[in-house]
Amino acid sequence: MAVRALLWDVDGTLAETEFHGHRRAYNAAFRAAGLPWRWDVPTYRDLLAVSGGRERLRHFFQRVGEGAVEDGLVEALMAAKQRAYADLSRRGALPLRPGVERLVREAAARGCVQALVTTSSRSAVEALLASQGAALSSAFAFRICGEDVAAKKPSPEGYRQALDRLDAPTGEVLALEDSPQGLEAALAAGLPCVLTLGDPSADAAGPSAWWHRAAAAVDHLGDVDQPSRLLQGPPCCPPMVTLPWLDALLEAG
Structure with a gap:
């Protein structure tokens, strides 16, 4: 067959792309927004149990005690994350x-x-x-x-x-x-x-x-x-x- x-x-x-691309892009989005979080490899490995970027962010916010987070913040972070990811891709950082x-x-x-x-x-x-x-x-x-x-x-x-x-x-x-x-x-x-x-x-x-x-x-x-x-x-x-x-x-x- x-x-x-x-x-x-x-x-x-x-x-x-996960650890060298998406993780770094999330961290860039957090920095740009003035937020204190940085996802290291062990943290991000745990977060990969949740599928989807928005879903992963909401899960993380709940985990660190932020509770319900406004949709606007999630969307702003995702937009910044996607820009950072696209930049990593353009620079050839994701073979x-x-x-x-x-x-x-x-x-x-x-x-x-x-x-x-x-x-x-x-x-x-x-x-x-x-x-x-x-x-x-x-x-x-x-x-x-x-x-x-x-x-x-x-x-x-x-x-x-x-x-x-x-x-x-x-x-x-x-x-x-x-x-x-x-x-x-x-x-x-x-x-x-x-x-x-x-x-x-x-x-x-x-x-x-x-x-x-x-x-x-x-x-x-x-x-x-x-x-x-x-x-x-x-x-x-x-x-x-x-x-x-x-x-x-x-x-x-």
Whole structure:
């Protein structure tokens, strides 16, 4: 069985945007607003349990005892955060993760449909893609972004919308994710999922880890000069995620 479509998550899967991009952009927004908070890596890792930027801010405000916060403040912070994120993208501060460009290119050469399914805003997605050049951006047939769904991951709504737009049965579509929420969303939509667990999110090991329900898990997709480390699933030979290896995952069910 051959993969006919790949559905890519963005943050942490396509590029390491969470800690090096979004976290820094939130902190820039806090500074610009004269607010005292700064999110370090451990704090932001905890906050990633909440999907969506506005939702994450409101959760944080409640956690630090701010209670109900006016919509105007949330929107102002999000606007400043999005400007800071776009600036980081333009400056090339958010490179693609290892193996992403290679696998996107291989899938495009085969004729696989590729699309993005993310909780990020469309503006953040487009800023990242613009920084990577037209070839990458044009490889994705469509994007399902945070504004397009009523419920964000772990809800499967984004993946279900994507499946409605694809001309491929569920059994020939594969999701690429990096988070518990993304894995849950993909599985709830009936999709097999491969996880790319980059540092610092790949801090668990063994069959009891949260990612044990994935079809496979690697630290990254891998390249010829940067082999991936297999955490779960059948052996990769060569040590990187390739289309034939993904085909075998689908065949194994």
